[in-house]
Amino acid sequence: MPSLESVDEMLDKQHKIFGALDRMKQSILQQEHAAMVDLRMREHGGKAHGDYDAEMSMYDDDKNQGYGGSEGKKRRGVCS
Numbered sequence: 001m002p003s004l005e006s007v008d009e010m011l012d013k014q015h016k017i018f019g020a021l022d023r024m025k026q027s028i029l030q031q032e033h034a035a036m037v038d039l040r041m042r043e044h045g046g047k048a049h050g051d052y053d054a055e056m057s058m059y060d061d062d063k064n065q066g067y068g069g070s071e072g073k074k075r076r077g078v079c080s
Contacts, residue, residue: 002010
């Protein structure tokens with residue numbers, strides 16, 4: 001019959017194994033969830049919840065072109 005100390009040691013190792021297997025299970029579940037989300041995104045055109053089209057910009061990037069009209073960009077340090 002094993003001693004009380006060896007039984008306690010085996011129980012401690014069993015708890016560590018249980019924790020490792022639980023972390024492994026959580027990792028597998030996260031990977032499966034990510035794969036399902038990726039598949040859904042591919043099936044629905046690649047747009048995730050909250051994504052915006054490039055043409056629906058919050059800021060008017062088209063209006064702020066910098067040097068517009070007849071005003072040219074000044075080139076510094078270059079002889080024309």
